[in-house]
Amino acid sequence: MNWDFKNAKELLDLCQEHNMPISEVMIKREMQLGEVSRESIRDRVDKCLRIMNVAVDKAISDPVKSMGGLLGGEANKMRHLDESKRICGSTIYGAIMSALAVAETNASMGVIVAAPTAGSAGVLPAVILSLYENEDISMDTLRRGLVNASAIGYIITRNGSVSGAEAGCQAEVGSACAMAASALVEMMGGTPEQCCNAASVALSNLLGLVCDPVRGLVEVPCQTRNAIGAVGAYTAAQLALADIGINIPLDEMVQITFDVGRALPESLRETAKGGCAIAPTICAMCSKEAALDKARKFM
């Protein structure tokens, strides 16, 4: 039995043929291609989940300034937001806070799990850990979520791009959003088709998102983009679970996203030469010399 697949169609065929969720096909593929046991995969998944959890918690409880000095304390501030001002419900509120937190951990040289990249590392842990904390979700379901997300990330990496320099933020936060949306659907008992529909909608909703980091740093607007990536995953998953979508198969959507990414001008692909990166106010705030000085004094 060959458990490898090249795209979403082949993945869905395997799921249907064997009556398995996406996570199980992905585990079988990993066991086969990596020549590893199910237990060793589970151990590595658990290690990733632990690191993700620390990356969230640390920034909330013990905030530090980022390398470039543009971030620090946002997740903690969200944690202390007055309850009367919380408009999202605890799951999405928690996801927004956690996404901010991982971005802070990343920007201050803490340990994170790239998922699929360091710049977009907040989306997936924020989404699946907040669901785990706020809903009746087992540890095994949480693991399944992470594995499911890796299958979607693999399909995008293989057939499209997860590089901001190549295809904009839609390739980073957009991909993370698609991965997290699919993970949520499986964690909530949805079908493999619904998982792929959620991923497709997630990509389409962030289609065209540019990569425009201020001063070229993974700080602003990356942090808040992680937050919208997390919320976007809930939106796409909720739509897919209700069988509301856009009827564009995931494979087509991955190609469309890649094509749009390559059509973006270079100024909007991680070069810090366009978008938010050239906002006059923020440029004045963080002149090159001031930023370099902050980085030198870091720690």
Place this chain on the structure above:
Amino acid sequence: MSNTYIGMFDIIGPVMVGPSSSHTSGAATIAWMARQIYTGTPNSVKYTLYGSFADTYLGHGTDRALIGGMLGYKPDDIRIRKAYEHARKEGIRVEFETDRETDTGHPNTVDILMNNEIGHELLIRGVSVGGGRVRIRRINDIDVDFTGEYSTLLIGHLDKTGTIAFITNLLAEHKVNIATLRLFREAKGKNAFTVIETDSFIPEDLKEAILQHESVSSVDLIEI
């Protein structure tokens, strides 16, 4: 040893010290590979940064990652944050230089020049190609190209007839399967590097056996 398919933990990973897979994680990996290629312990290291590395290295902790990798720290090692301090303690002098003029063909390029008290000097050029993946592109004056994603044997030798046959025979005897083999040389009959990427574990005594050949000057095993 890494795998050559895109696996679960290539997507959910690497586990790394932030903030950037290319500017932090990749930088640490390049330096770690350079350290494995250098024989002995360097006491001074000079890094020349090009392109985007030159522009944004401080804000990405690229400098700390490059020092950390030289000290043997993997990309997820939190000691990277205090790499300057650790290098000082280990008696390794570090120096950074930026070069915004030279076009090296890739935006994230670094030259690492290592030296020790007896004047053993070695230059490694590495590029960080995204997602933490890297390539070594130059050793001293010789252009090379390898990734470290396989177990890699790097053999320095004179470009003389029969050297490769000697090496590949030894690999066969040790039941090491070759995935790729490439020869990079200065000029015919001059200094050369043979890079052998293998599918299996490389035993330590194989290194010693290859070193017995009169044309072979160095054998390094690189694993990331």
